[in-house]
Amino acid sequence: NQTIQELEETLKVKEEDREVEIRNKDLEGQLSDLEQRLEKSQNEQEAFRNNLKTLLEILDGKIFELTELRDNLAKLLECS
Amino acid sequence: NQTIQELEETLKVKEEDREVEIRNKDLEGQLSDLEQRLEKSQNEQEAFRNNLKTLLEILDGKIFELTELRDNLAKLLECS
Amino acid sequence: NQTIQELEETLKVKEEDREVEIRNKDLEGQLSDLEQRLEKSQNEQEAFRNNLKTLLEILDGKIFELTELRDNLAKLLECS
Amino acid sequence: NQTIQELEETLKVKEEDREVEIRNKDLEGQLSDLEQRLEKSQNEQEAFRNNLKTLLEILDGKIFELTELRDNLAKLLECS
Structure with a gap:
């Protein structure tokens, strides 16, 4: 019961809708x-x-x- | 020139389209x-x-x- | 059969000899x-x-x- | 005025004395x-x-x- 103009209008809206959904999936x-x-990087x-x-x-x-070695060297020097 | 049924159909399609676009923006x-x-993390x-x-x-x-200190200690031991 | 002078001479020589030996022992x-x-010191x-x-x-x-730690740190930096 | 025996005795003593002095010098x-x-060694x-x-x-x-390097590494790990 649609006129040709109405039909074109409906098709155009559906086409737009489809493009938006494709963009959405992407x-x-x-x-x-x-x-x-990000998870792999973390x-x-x-x-x-x-x-x-x-x-x-x-x-x-x-x-x-x-530091232990240093202390042993210091003790060696003190005791000699 | 649309019947009420046709009008409802058109409104439903437009509503869906709007929701998809909102989801898209999000x-x-x-x-x-x-x-x-990711850039900040990198x-x-x-x-x-x-x-x-x-x-x-x-x-x-x-x-x-x-290593220099070690070599000086080794030299000191050799020369004494 | 010694004169007193000779006896004194002999005693003087013996005394000197004794002193030298004491010095020697010392x-x-x-x-x-x-x-x-010196041995203890060595x-x-x-x-x-x-x-x-x-x-x-x-x-x-x-x-x-x-140096091993440094190499591990260098490898960590290269591989990351 | 010495007898030959006394002279020999005197010479023997002087010889001994001389040897002791040589040993002393040595x-x-x-x-x-x-x-x-010892002084050089010290x-x-x-x-x-x-x-x-x-x-x-x-x-x-x-x-x-x-230790400073270690602290900087620790800070780096805490802040990251």
Whole structure:
């Protein structure tokens, strides 16, 4: 019961709607990718930080051992 | 020239279209936020790595200086 | 069968001889003391040097371990 | 006015006296040498100890600088 003009109007609205939905799907895809990249980046950073913490503890140990060595050298000098 | 049924149909399509566009704006906002967060995170990580590189160079210097001290101690022992 | 003059001469020579021998004993005593002090001093110096050599070896180990730590930090920076 | 026997006795005593004095001179020479060696050895040991004290101070500085580096690494880890 639509005139040709009415039909064209309805088709144009549906076309626009379809384009908006395609754009929407694309944005959701980009968002999902970015969230995964961010999560991966945070996991890598966390692993990196944990490795650094281990190195910091090793450095603490080395400084402690150098200080012991220093004290032994000082005692040697005092006692001689 | 539309019947009431035709009018309701057109309004329903326009409402759906509007909702999709709102969702679209929201997704674009989230995407933009996430991109900024990722960029900020990468900048921080870069600054962190640069600080670490500086510390690595300082550590290199300290190891070099300890090695010089070690060599001087060895020479002292050889010459005495 | 000696005259008094001859007797006095003989006694004077014997007295001088006795003094020289006393001085001699004293010098031998001083020499022995000094030799013992020198030997003790050399033993102490040897023990001191051996302690220093041990400290030098420990220092070598610490420098080696710090260098390993430095290499691990460098690898961490390269791989991240 | 001496008999031959008395003359021989006097010569024997003088010979002994001469030998003791020679031994005496020799001992004084050894003593002087040893005193010089001991003094030289003590001076060398003192110089050695002063060099060691300098190395100990340098080691103190290196340990202090490694501790600063360690603290900067710890701060970097806390702030990131």
